[in-house]
Amino acid sequence: MSSLNNTLKIAILPGDGIGREVMPACLELIDAAVGQAGAPPLVFETHQAGAQYYAETGEALPAAALEACRTSDAILFGAMGWPDIRFPDGTEIIPQLDLRMEFGLFAGVRPIRWFPGLPKVLSDPRAEGIDFVLVREQTEGLFYARGRGEVLNDQEAYDTMQITRAGTERVTEFAFQLAAQRKRRGKPGTVTCVDKANVFSSMAFFRKVFDEIAAKHPELQKDYAYVDALALNMVKKPWTLDVLVTENMFGDILSDLAAGLIGGMGMAPSADIGDTHGLFQPAHGTAPDIAGKGVANPGAMFLSGAMMLDWLAVKHGDQRLADAAGLIEAAVEHTLSTKTAVPMEYGGSANCAEMTRSVIGALGAVR
Ligand code: ATP
Numbered sequence: 045m046s047s048l049n050n051t052l053k054i055a056i057l058p059g060d061g062i063g064r065e066v067m068p069a070c071l072e073l074i075d076a077a078v079g080q081a082g083a084p085p086l087v088f089e090t091h092q093a094g095a096q097y098y099a100e101t102g103e104a105l106p107a108a109a110l111e112a113c114r115t116s117d118a119i120l121f122g123a124m125g126w127p128d129i130r131f132p133d134g135t136e137i138i139p140q141l142d143l144r145m146e147f148g149l150f151a152g153v154r155p156i157r158w159f160p161g162l163p164k165v166l167s168d169p170r171a172e173g174i175d176f177v178l179v180r181e182q183t184e185g186l187f188y189a190r191g192r193g194e195v196l197n198d199q200e201a202y203d204t205m206q207i208t209r210a211g212t213e214r215v216t217e218f219a220f221q222l223a224a225q226r227k228r229r230g231k232p233g234t235v236t237c238v239d240k241a242n243v244f245s246s247m248a249f250f251r252k253v254f255d256e257i258a259a260k261h262p263e264l265q266k267d268y269a270y271v272d273a274l275a276l277n278m279v280k281k282p283w284t285l286d287v288l289v290t291e292n293m294f295g296d297i298l299s300d301l302a303a304g305l306i307g308g309m310g311m312a313p314s315a316d317i318g319d320t321h322g323l324f325q326p327a328h329g330t331a332p333d334i335a336g337k338g339v340a341n342p343g344a345m346f347l348s349g350a351m352m353l354d355w356l357a358v359k360h361g362d363q364r365l366a367d368a369a370g371l372i373e374a375a376v377e378h379t380l381s382t383k384t385a386v387p388m389e390y391g392g393s394a395n396c397a398e399m400t401r402s403v404i405g406a407l408g409a410v411r
């Protein structure tokens with residue numbers, strides 16, 4: 045890899061609730077890791093957006109924030125939304141959906157991996173081998189219905205599922221490329237199409253297009269699962285899964301179930317990837333039940349930061365950014381496996397600040 049010669053600018057959107065708590069912790073960690081890896085510091089440009097900002101200004105995603113996202117090298121996002129703050133039509137203020145549409149962030153990438161120190165939710169010892177990635181289509185599917193649904197005469201209501209050839213091809217191709225990378229690292233190299241092709245025409249079409257893309261990757265395995273059966277197997281034998289690809293709504297539900305396998309939302313990172321832009325955010329939301337107390341587990345935000353550094357490393361051909369990502373992952377694992385700090389989410393006593401101090405402290409130990 046050659047190395048980067050321009051400074052990278054990152055748009056920072058902390059958002060609401062615990063997003064505002066885990067984001068500063070993550071920026072501190074990224075600075076430390078990038079420094080230790082010998083990469084030039086990243087430039088962070090922070091913007092307010094989200095439900096609270098909407099309550100104060102009448103705007104959820106101001107133009108300046110959107111422009112910063114457009115012109116930055118990556119977007120780092122906390123969480124947005126708040127139970128009591130809604131648009132006049134009663135829907136939630138969730139600008140992350142607008143960002144997905146604006147920048148065509150079609151692939152929602154949610155890695156789920158168990159490592160020592162995480163809760164053992166399943167008693168089967170094979171659960172220590174949980175290591176799969178859910179790829180969720182995020183620009184169409186049942187979420188196409190957002191803002192388009194209709195209630196007829198207070199008697200019936202409809203929402204529409206949209207599956208397009210172009211949308212399915214690009215997300216499926218993304219999943220196969222991801223499986224190929226994983227295969228090079230010793231994983232099975234299997235992509236499972238998760239659908240409900242036995243009931244819905246839209247899902248049968250999704251499977252047909254999946255098959256066409258699979259045919260272009262004869263070196264990889266393909267598999268199919270109905271979403272209900274997959275939900276069962278995700279609990280019964282999740283260690284058999286590799287890469288899953290599915291439509292928007294199924295992916296939304298399955299990614300929370302998947303996070304449950306590693307003890308909850310606090311250690312589940314995610315990336316929203318498009319052709320030109322990448323947004324990185326913890327899979328959890330604003331967690332109103334614990335917000336403001338400083339007790340959130342920053343782990344998912346940290347691992348999302350590492351995903352961002354990895355993505356930037358590939359995009360800019362700079363190994364030092366990949367090294368910084370590796371340091372963050374190793375430091376998180378070291379902290380949990382040595383129980384230097386056990387997050388309150390897992391019954392320990394470490395709050396957000398203590399987790400952050402421990403993980404930053406561990407950077408030196410894992411180099
Ligand atoms: P959204 O609609 O934005 O997904 P939500 O209401 O589903 O929000 P989440 O924020 O996803 O809520 O949280 C679900 C549960 O997991 C809550 O009980 C929350 O406290 C817990 N949780 C989420 N993130 C964390 C975290 N980082 N640390 C500890 N607990 C968390």
Ligand code: MG
Pocket residue numbers: 300328329
């Ligand atoms: Mg949720």
